[in-house]
Structures are given as C-alpha cells and as structure tokens.
Amino acid sequence: MIVYGRNVLKEILTSNHPVKLIYFSDSHDKELDKLIEQVKERKLPYTIAPKNVLKKLCGEEKNQGVVIDIGDFQxxxxxxxxxxxxxxxxxQVQDPQNLGAIVRTAVAAGVNMVVLTKDNSAHVTPGSIKASAGTIFRIPIVITVNLARYIEKLKDKGVWIYGADMRGKPLWEVKLERPLGIVFGNEGSGIRQLVKESCDELVSIPMKTPIDSLNVSVSAGILIYEVLRREMGG
Structure with missing residues (x-):
C-alpha cells in the first residue's frame, strides 16, 4: 500500500509499523532533512527520488516530499x-472518510481498539489513512467476519456493548463505563438487526430539533467524547 505525507510518516515512525521503502523528494527543507535523519537512525529502507517519481507513485502532487510503501497494513x-x-x-461503515475521521477521534479520546466488519465495510486504505491524519497507525484495528458473534465473545469477557441507535435511551440515562464497546452502524441503514439484538443496550443522542440522523462520524465523536468526559470527571 502506498501512502504519503509527513504526518503519516511521523505516525508510522511512532507506531513502528513496518515499511518496505520510503521515498523522499530530492528537494529538501529542514523538516524533511530531520525526517531523513530519523529514518536513518532506525535503519529503515529509503531512497531519494525526483518529485515526478513521487507524484507517479502516489498520484498526488502535494505529497509533502514523502511517499511510503508500507506493504500490507498490519x-x-x-x-x-x-x-x-x-x-x-x-x-459496515463504508465511507473511508468516515472511518478515518472516527479513528482520529478514537485515538484522541483514548479508545483502545477499533473493530471493522470484513464485508461491505471500509478498511484501511490510503484514503482512510489520510482522513485519520495518520493516526490510524496508533490504534489496533481488528477485522471480524461475524460482528454479532464477535460481540457475544466480548460480552462473555465482561465487556458491556452499546449500540448507537435513535430508538435507544438518551445518553445521559446510560452508564457508559469501561469495559465497554459502542457499535456504530452503516451510513444509510444503521446497525443491522442481528447485531443490534446482540447489544446489551441501545443509546441515542438527544436532539433539540429532530432530524433523520447524524453523520456516523459525528455520532461517534459525540458518544466517544461523552465517555471521555465522564472518565475525566466532567
């Protein structure tokens, strides 16, 4: 997989995700020189290449002089x-932009892991990595074939599972305490019925002016930060 950008490289270096090869532009500045030194110190494979080569590799001219071949995402x-x-x-959240935005929020709020469905779901791609500003490398991402069955296993281990659903209890009426998981559904159809039935409890976001729904990344941000607010004594 080819990704690009200085922030993405910084996150890769922080997470120690394996790389196959790092391409640096032959047009340097001080920040790029510093990144090259960090890569050298870690003895990671890299090369210096003309700007047109980097553009051809990633398909983007504004790549900040850094293109990384990470192979398969781990x-x-x-x-x-x-x-x-x-x-x-x-x-089955399908938009890579939503996945990236949710992961970025999750990392900032101290979420421990993100679980994706194998089918009909956005996975880690250059688009979702870019939307996450590279933070997707900071958090474990799991793919499961059967989400309902996976939830049952979590429940067996004492994890309380909430489903984000407009027909659920208002968020201030539920505990939202660790160990917990929150399920967010597909952009159009929400959480599938079997998955919903696997949840211990459904939780909703109150609205002063009722609308059909919120964007899934917005809903995730609200509920994730409600957990953080309570953990911080808010």
Whole structure:
C-alpha cells in the first residue's frame, strides 16, 4: 500500500509499523532533512527520488516530499483484547472518510481498539489513512467476519456493548463505563438487526430539533467524547 505525507510518516515512525521503502523528494527543507535523519537512525529502507517519481507513485502532487510503501497494513488479531477496554465497533461503515475521521477521534479520546466488519465495510486504505491524519497507525484495528458473534465473545469477557441507535435511551440515562464497546452502524441503514439484538443496550443522542440522523462520524465523536468526559470527571 502506498501512502504519503509527513504526518503519516511521523505516525508510522511512532507506531513502528513496518515499511518496505520510503521515498523522499530530492528537494529538501529542514523538516524533511530531520525526517531523513530519523529514518536513518532506525535503519529503515529509503531512497531519494525526483518529485515526478513521487507524484507517479502516489498520484498526488502535494505529497509533502514523502511517499511510503508500507506493504500490507498490519491488522490486530481478532483475539486481541486489552484490559478494561473501550472499543469502537463499526457495522459496515463504508465511507473511508468516515472511518478515518472516527479513528482520529478514537485515538484522541483514548479508545483502545477499533473493530471493522470484513464485508461491505471500509478498511484501511490510503484514503482512510489520510482522513485519520495518520493516526490510524496508533490504534489496533481488528477485522471480524461475524460482528454479532464477535460481540457475544466480548460480552462473555465482561465487556458491556452499546449500540448507537435513535430508538435507544438518551445518553445521559446510560452508564457508559469501561469495559465497554459502542457499535456504530452503516451510513444509510444503521446497525443491522442481528447485531443490534446482540447489544446489551441501545443509546441515542438527544436532539433539540429532530432530524433523520447524524453523520456516523459525528455520532461517534459525540458518544466517544461523552465517555471521555465522564472518565475525566466532567
């Protein structure tokens, strides 16, 4: 997989995600020189190339002089489960921009992992990486074939699962305490019925002026930060 940008490279260096080759533009500035030195110190493979080569590799002229071939993205194993977790589960969220935005919020708020469905779902792509500003490398991402079954396994391990649904209880009426997971559904159809039935409780975001729904990344941001607010004593 080809990704690009200085922030993306910084996140890759922070996360120690493996790389196949890093391409730097032959037109340097001080920040780029500093990144090259960091790459050298870590003994990562890199090369210096003309701007037109970088543009051809990533298809984007505004690549900030950095293009990275990361090979295959390293997903976490489905058995992975941190202690006392806060988990975000996405039920067939299909827009890479939404995935990236949700991951960026999740990382900022201290979510421990993100779970995606294998089918009919956005996965980690250059688009979702860009939308996450590279933060997607900071958090374990799991792909599961059967989300309802995966949720049952989480529940067996003591994780309380909420489903974000307009027919759920208002968020101030639910505990939202770790260990917990929150499921967010598809942009058009929401959470599938079988997955919804697997949730322990449904939670909704109150609206002063009722509308059909909020964008899934907005809903995720509100509920994720409500958990953080409570954890910080707000």
């Amino acid at each position: 997903y976490a194993d489905e058995s992975y489960l941190p202690e006392n977790p806060f988990i975000v589960l996405l039920d």
